Amino acid sequence: MALDVQIEKELPDFQLNVSFCASEAPLSILGASGAGKTMLLQCIAGLQRHGRGRVALNGRILFDSEQGIRLLARQRRIGMVFQNYALFPHHTVAENIAFGLNGLSREERAARLSALIARTHLEGLTERYPQVLSGGEQQRTALARALAIDPEALLLDEPLSALDTHLRSQVEAQLQEAFAAYRRPTLLVTHNIEEAYRLGEQLLVLSRGRVAAFGPKEEVFRRPPTREVAQLTGCKNFSRARMNADGSVEALDWNCRLRAEQTISKPPAFLGIRAHHIHFVESMPEGASSENVLPCWLVRASETPFRITLYLSLRPPLAETSAYDLQAEVFKEKWQRFRDLPHPWHVRLSPDSLFLMPE
Amino acid sequence: MDLSPLWISLATSVTATAITFVFGLAAAVWRERYTGPAMALVDGIFLLPLVLPPTVVGFLLLLLFGRHGPLGKLLLQFGATIVFSWPATVIAAAVVAFPLMYLTSRAALEQVEPALLQAARTLGASEWRVFREIALPLAWPGVLAGTILSFARALGEFGATLMIAGNIPGKTETIPIAIYFAVEADETQRALSWCAVDVVISLALLSGLYYWTRTQGLGRARRMAR
Numbered sequence: 001m002a003l004d005v006q007i008e009k010e011l012p013d014f015q016l017n018v019s020f021c022a023s024e025a026p027l028s029i030l031g032a033s034g035a036g037k038t039m040l041l042q043c044i045a046g047l048q049r050h051g052r053g054r055v056a057l058n059g060r061i062l063f064d065s066e067q068g069i070r071l072l073a074r075q076r077r078i079g080m081v082f083q084n085y086a087l088f089p090h091h092t093v094a095e096n097i098a099f100g101l102n103g104l105s106r107e108e109r110a111a112r113l114s115a116l117i118a119r120t121h122l123e124g125l126t127e128r129y130p131q132v133l134s135g136g137e138q139q140r141t142a143l144a145r146a147l148a149i150d151p152e153a154l155l156l157d158e159p160l161s162a163l164d165t166h167l168r169s170q171v172e173a174q175l176q177e178a179f180a181a182y183r184r185p186t187l188l189v190t191h192n193i194e195e196a197y198r199l200g201e202q203l204l205v206l207s208r209g210r211v212a213a214f215g216p217k218e219e220v221f222r223r224p225p226t227r228e229v230a231q232l233t234g235c236k237n238f239s240r241a242r243m244n245a246d247g248s249v250e251a252l253d254w255n256c257r258l259r260a261e262q263t264i265s266k267p268p269a270f271l272g273i274r275a276h277h278i279h280f281v282e283s284m285p286e287g288a289s290s291e292n293v294l295p296c297w298l299v300r301a302s303e304t305p306f307r308i309t310l311y312l313s314l315r316p317p318l319a320e321t322s323a324y325d326l327q328a329e330v331f332k333e334k335w336q337r338f339r340d341l342p343h344p345w346h347v348r349l350s351p352d353s354l355f356l357m358p359e
Numbered sequence: 360m361d362l363s364p365l366w367i368s369l370a371t372s373v374t375a376t377a378i379t380f381v382f383g384l385a386a387a388v389w390r391e392r393y394t395g396p397a398m399a400l401v402d403g404i405f406l407l408p409l410v411l412p413p414t415v416v417g418f419l420l421l422l423l424f425g426r427h428g429p430l431g432k433l434l435l436q437f438g439a440t441i442v443f444s445w446p447a448t449v450i451a452a453a454v455v456a457f458p459l460m461y462l463t464s465r466a467a468l469e470q471v472e473p474a475l476l477q478a479a480r481t482l483g484a485s486e487w488r489v490f491r492e493i494a495l496p497l498a499w500p501g502v503l504a505g506t507i508l509s510f511a512r513a514l515g516e517f518g519a520t521l522m523i524a525g526n527i528p529g530k531t532e533t534i535p536i537a538i539y540f541a542v543e544a545d546e547t548q549r550a551l552s553w554c555a556v557d558v559v560i561s562l563a564l565l566s567g568l569y570y571w572t573r574t575q576g577l578g579r580a581r582r583m584a585r
Contacts, residue, residue, distance in 0.1 A: 047477045073480040080481045086474035090496050099492075100482035149483055 001058060003153050003185035007043050009051030011036060016043070016051075016209040022153075026179045026186040028200025028217065030193065030232060036209040037189040038083070041155045044187070045080050046073035057152050057185070079151030083158045085142035087130035093141050094126035100148040112148065119181075120144040121174075135163040136171045143178060153185040160195055168195075175199060193234045197221065205229050223262060227270045227357050234274070236327040241271040241356065249356065254314055254325055258292050261351045266358035275309065277353035278328035281346040282338050292351060295344035299324045308335050312347065360549070363529045364537040365556060367448070371533055372513040375452035379509045382453075383460025384502065388490065390461075391468050409458035416455060417522025424450070424523065447524035448531050452513035459508040467501020468494060500572065507568050511561065 006019040016036045020027075031037045042048045044055055046062065055063040057078070062071045087096050097116050101109045117123055120140040130138055139159060146154060159175060160168050176199065179186055190196050196203060196217075203217040213220045213229040224230035227238060239253035248257050249271055260271060281293055296312040299322055303309075308331075311324035328347065338345065386405055393401070408416050424431045424441040434441060441447050471494050479489045495502065517535040524531035526540055534553050541550035 042477075045477075045481055047480065073477070074483045074485065076481070077483075078481060080478065082474045082478055084474065086472065086478040088475060088478075088493060099479065099484070102483065102488075145478075145482065149481075 001152075001184050002056075003044070003058075003187070004054070004056040005040075005044060006053040007040065007051055007055065008053050009039070009043060009048070011039060011209060014209045016040060018206070018209070018211055019053075020204055020211060020214055022185045022187060022202065024183045024185065025201035026188060026199060027202040027204060028196035029187060029189045029204045029206055030196040031189075031191060031206035032232065033191055035206045037191075037206055038157055040206065041080070041157050041187065041189055044153075045078050045155055046071060046076045060152075077149060077152050079146030079149060079154045081139075081142045081146050081154070081156040081159055084162050085130075085138045087138060087141055087145070089130055092127050092129055093122060093133070093137075096130065096141055097122075097144045097148055099145060116144045116148055119147070120178075134167070136167050136174070139163070139171055140174065143175075147182075151184075153187070154182060156186070156188045158190055159188065160190070160192070172198060193232075205232050207232065223355050224272070224357065226359050227272065230272050230355070230357060235272050236275045237278070237325075238270050238272045239325075241268045243267055249354075254294070256294055256314070258349060258354060259351045260354040260356055262354065262356050264356050264358060268356035269359055270357045271354055272357065273349050273354050275327045275329040277350065278326060279348045279350060280328070280330065280334070280338055281348050282341070284346060292349045292354075293346050294349065296326065296347050297343050298345070303332075306332060308332055310335075312345075316344075360552065361528070364532050364534045364553065367445070367529075367531070368514060368533040368535075371445070371448045371452050372510055374449045375456060375513040375516075376506060376510040378449070378453045379456045379460045379513070380506055383457050383505065383509065384464050386457075386461050387465035387468055388494075390465060405461050406458045408455050409462075413455060413516070413518025414522060417451060417519035420447075420451060420454065420519060420523045442523055443525045443527060443531065445524075445530055448516075448520050448533060451519040451523050452516045455516050455519055456509035456512040459512055460505045463505030463508060464498065464502045467498035467505070470501070471497045500575075503572075504568075507564065511564065514557075514560065 001024050003022045005021070007016060009016040013034075014036070016039055018036075018040055029037055029040065039048065043051060052065040053063065054061070054065070057076070061067070061069050062076050063069060088099065091099070094113060094117070098109060098113050101112055104112065117126060120143055122137070122140055122144060125133065125137060130141065133141065139162075156175075160171060163171055172195070179199070188196075188199055190199075200217055203213070203215065203220045204211060205213040205220065207228055212232065213225050220229065221233055224233055224235065230238070239251040242250045242252060244250055244257065248259050249268065251258050251271060258271070284290070284293070294314055296314055297317050299311045299313050299317050301308055301310050307329055310328045310330065311322070312326040312328060313323065314325045317323075326347065390398075390401065390405070421442065422428050424434070424447070426432070426435065426440075426442075431441065441450065475493055475497070476489050479493045484492070515535060516533070517539065520531070520533060521536060521539075526532050526536050532540075534557055538550050538553045538557075541547075541553065
């Protein structure tokens with residue numbers, strides 16, 4: 001089971017130039033809006049014309065510009081869940097799901113339909129129209145409809161973006177369940193970092209039409225290959241970096257010398273650390289190693305219900321300035337413990353949390 | 360009173376509307392997909408009958424279908440003459456009604472969300488099925504409005520009809536033409552009667568449309584709210 005994709009296509013602002021191979025493991029495609037995510041899915045599904053390249057699904061060629069092969073969307077057997085679900089408003093839930101079951105005998109059609117309805121827990125809603133369904137029910141209908149054609153691959157375009165926050169985790173769990181049962185190439189496009197991480201096993205980061213990173217999600221998050229990928233995966237802290245002769249790294253923007261565990265083949269141009277990896281040292285035991293420990297001053301703080309984001313300066317801050325060097329995120333319980341300590345505070349940038357990037 | 364203008368008018372309008380329905384809708388569907396360089400020109404040609412004076416349309420049709428016109432010559436080989444016959448009234452009415460059908464149904468088709476059509480395609484539907492089961496039902500109120508407008512326009516057609524079909528009582532004399540010649544001949548009573556007939560037909564048409572869309576709309580809303 002594999003979906004092989006190589007697509008080149010001119011877009012108004014940039015060129016979409018993507019190649020990757022997806023197996024049964026769900027693949028999250030993460031990118032900012034306008035990075036070409038939806039266009040990529042539409043090219044794979046055969047909903048966009050033109051372009052060069054090759055798309056093959058389980059060895060079946062769907063598109064090959066050199067051989068002049070271009071299967072129509074209806075011939076590709078690729079299930080697609082659209083961004084706002086695109087349910088047919090004049091059809092009931094059952095009619096929506098059965099749309100792709102055309103051409104089967106009446107009995108088989110009924111059997112397949114009830115299997116799909118059971119699989120997506122839509123019993124009791126089959127005679128309703130899409131407009132009266134909740135977001136989660138619409139999403140399940142769209143999924144059932146896409147699965148009706150027994151697709152060889154499943155593409156989902158921002159499947160959770162149309163939902164209210166409180167529905168998301170529930171629908172996310174349903175999607176995970178559906179992916180686990182499906183086990184065929186599954187591509188999911190999103191601009192939400194957490195969604196991408198939770199729903200995918202593999203992660204592809206798309207930036208202005210190019211693949212900026214591709215691999216197992218843990219790898220991409222732990223060691224982003226470039227600064228751009230680090231930013232797109234939510235990293236907040238960067239400094240220009242230079243390798244010292246003794247193997248330590250000079251953090252030029254932070255004006256300090258740090259040790260990093262990671263080694264990279266090219267000389268590092270940047271180093272970075274995620275906001276929640278910054279560790280606050282509440283008391284410095286006498287004689288403890290001061291490696292990677294930096295004094296810092298609080299510039300401002302921003303609260304969410306359970307966490308707090310602290311903006312820190314590595315020099316005594318000047319009055320009337322909000323310039324900061326580091327952005328740290330901690331649970332409020334922890335913050336309560338050190339919020340009243342005198343400045344400077346101390347943070348430790350653990351060597352195994354620091355990552356180096358050649359560009 | 361000779362009722363033939365009523366039957367001729369109704370037969371002409373119904374036939375012309377049927378023809379316009381097919382061609383107008385087909386043109387709208389085609390134009391929605393066509394993105395070539397001649398778009399503006401194509402649009403212009405399709406809308407020409409709406410902006411040109413009916414006499415100009417009629418004269419152009421006369422040149423086209425006349426004995427020496429390209430289509431007229433062709434039809435003559437099969438022994439058919441169009442000019443000053445009943446089919447001429449149909450052609451004139453269909454041509455002037457075409458832009459209304461084309462414009463209205465194109466606007467209605469453009470309102471259909473493209474993702475719905477794409478979804479149908481990924482589900483294995485042929486282009487015909489996408490049109491028949493998704494695009495047309497969703498654009499239906501607009502398409503229907505276009506059909507009614509076309510019928511009304513066909514019913515009221517005068518100028519082009521007179522140019523190409525003339526005024527042959529019992530053959531090409533429609534209600535508007537009958538009225539004109541009644542007034543011309545100082546037969547005020549006859550003219551007034553035909554005016555009354557026209558008003559009744561138009562009112563029936565419009566109020567029928569009103570009730571039909573209302574009950575349709577209500578039924579649909581009720582069904583979908585279930």
